[in-house]
Amino acid sequence: MTIKNSIQVLALAAAAALAATPALAQDHYDRDRDHDHGHYVSGRMVLDARYHHDHYYPAPGFFAPVVPRGAISITFGGGAYWYGGGVWYQPWSGGYRVIAAPMGVVVPVLPDAFVTLRVGGLPYYYANGVYYQPAPGGYVVVAAPPQADQAVAQPSPPPAPPRPEPVVYPRNGQTAEQQEADFQACNRWATTQQSAVNDAGVFNRAVEACMDGRGYSMR
DSSP: OOHHHHHHHHHHHHHHHHHHHHHHHHHHHHHHHHHHTTSOOSSOEEEEOGGGOOEEEEOTTOEESSOOTTOEEEEETTEEEEEETTEEEEEETTEEEEEOOOTTOEESSOOSSOEEEEETTEEEEEETTEEEEEETTEEEEEOOOTTGGGOOBOOOOOOOOOOOOOOEEETTOOOHHHHHHHHHHHHHHHTTSTTTTTOHHHHHHHHHHHHHHTTEEEO
């Protein structure tokens, strides 16, 4: 190869490297976004700007080899889930897939970042496309209220304290395992009742009625 040809080859290689730089930089940027979230998630982060929430989250369907540190394990409706940083995960293919939040599931704490809303006189807490309301033992995932599009973010006072975990008395001598199974079943049943997924008060009353019908007293 002549010196002239060598120079041309090197020039072409340099041009190709420069052309690839933006794509590599974008990939590095996306991965940095993922690491900002506390762990690596394949794919791009999505900005949730609703109500000026302005936080990035991995979109449903993206794969994570591990859940973020501090994520909570939750069993609900016969399925196993993980909840951390306002993102919901389900075991999948040796790792965890980001999913939409299951309706009616109760979490003990709100995400680290959330928006406080008041719709129809009721408090809601919003993050990553999910609406939460206070419920026994924490906060229940509910459907978007009918007036959600007109809702305006409120100043950020501390969230309303969740209702205390109810005291449940098994009138028929049910075991702790049976009581937990019945409580989960009643949570699922409560979400099928009219207005329950939009009103935490209706949801709570439905759970209490269901548990009473299964032989428990709740206070």
